[in-house]
Amino acid sequence: MTLFVLIRVAAGFLSLCATHLEVRNFVFPAGMTKQEEKFDEWRKLQEERRRKKAEADALHASAREALLRDDYETAIAAHKQSRALRAEAEALGKAIGRLVPEVAREAFRNLKEGALEIRNRAVARLKELGPAAVPEVLAFLKSSRLDSDTQARVRQLVRQFGDVEILEDGLWGQWAVSAKASSEYGKDGYGARQVCGKPNTLQAGDLSTAWASLEPDGGKEWLELTYESSVRPVRVRIHETFNPGAVVKIEARDEEKKWHVLWEGKDTTKHSPGWLDVRFDPPTFATRVIRITLDTSAVAGWNEIDAVQLLGEHAAHE
Ligand SMILES: [Ca+2]
Ligand SMILES: [Ca+2]
Numbered sequence: 001m002t003l004f005v006l007i008r009v010a011a012g013f014l015s016l017c018a019t020h021l022e023v024r025n026f027v028f029p030a031g032m033t034k035q036e037e038k039f040d041e042w043r044k045l046q047e048e049r050r051r052k053k054a055e056a057d058a059l060h061a062s063a064r065e066a067l068l069r070d071d072y073e074t075a076i077a078a079h080k081q082s083r084a085l086r087a088e089a090e091a092l093g094k095a096i097g098r099l100v101p102e103v104a105r106e107a108f109r110n111l112k113e114g115a116l117e118i119r120n121r122a123v124a125r126l127k128e129l130g131p132a133a134v135p136e137v138l139a140f141l142k143s144s145r146l147d148s149d150t151q152a153r154v155r156q157l158v159r160q161f162g163d164v165e166i167l168e169d170g171l172w173g174q175w176a177v178s179a180k181a182s183s184e185y186g187k188d189g190y191g192a193r194q195v196c197g198k199p200n201t202l203q204a205g206d207l208s209t210a211w212a213s214l215e216p217d218g219g220k221e222w223l224e225l226t227y228e229s230s231v232r233p234v235r236v237r238i239h240e241t242f243n244p245g246a247v248v249k250i251e252a253r254d255e256e257k258k259w260h261v262l263w264e265g266k267d268t269t270k271h272s273p274g275w276l277d278v279r280f281d282p283p284t285f286a287t288r289v290i291r292i293t294l295d296t297s298a299v300a301g302w303n304e305i306d307a308v309q310l311l312g313e314h315a316a317h318e
Helices: 002-019 021-026 030-068 072-113 116-143 149-161
Strands: 165-166 170-173 180-181 219-241 247-254 258-262 274-279 286-295 305-315
Touching: 021 030, 021 149, 030 116, 030 165, 072 149, 116 149, 116 165, 116 305, 149 165, 170 219, 219 258
Parallel strands: none
Antiparallel strands: 165 170, 170 305, 180 219, 219 274, 219 286, 219 305, 247 258, 247 286
16 A cells, blocks of 8 residues: 555656756756757857957968068968868868757757746857758758647747747748849949848838849849848748839749749739749748849830748758
8 A cells, every 4th residue: 555655646746847847957957968068068169269260361371471571481381280270160161060969959958848038048159050951941840739838938049049930830931141133223222232131221212222223224134132041942032122023033043043934924023012922832942042124125114022021831941
């Protein structure tokens, strides 16, 4: 009888531990320790890589100085050392890349199961990992049943990584980080760079926060946009803010720098500001560079574009 009671009490205690993970984390911080360990390792490698890079840069500079005073022997030696250090830093970079998913997964475990303090620390860790952790973040969002607080935290986190959003359907939406064009009306205002980032031309009109070609009706013009991360593209959204309707083609550049047509057709955007929102079957390749072609003669006046969002499935972690 006594034994039975003891077993009941023990079983009750165990199930209490299992169901109250916050209690378990507090009493036996095994999960935290593992996360801290991996994170420390990651941080140390980062520091070492930074140090090696800085040393390599200093040696490179001293090699140039030696060259200027015709001291070739010193220049060659410094240059060699600098290259060796750079190679070491690169190798460290790869090791760091391999650690990121492990650190991120540990952090997610704590984010899902931990007490408030543990969850906060997990978010801080992920923040420090930076955009490199985003593929893991997406996998996490897809694979787990998350309560709304965790979901909100994770989405907020991704937003802090830059011009990246995770949409409800798990697609990754990005705004351009750099841009060039066949021509531009200005270097700064009306320049290609005005297409970078989120929309900031919120009313229709000839406004310098959007890109305009040099001539209003000069025929074919193009915009080439680069994004932070490669995705398998499924949708492109173009924010047109003056004389819309001139886009005729959207292409994407694959990893071998070959261009593929994603869409070709009639831009039916009638009002500005307005969106040309194009969906297509995702190609097999991933891309971070797209090109938009306009037939500027098709619609009279300057055909201005404010921002372009690339939406896609995130390519697997390298
Ligand atoms: Ca035009
Ligand atoms: Ca803009």
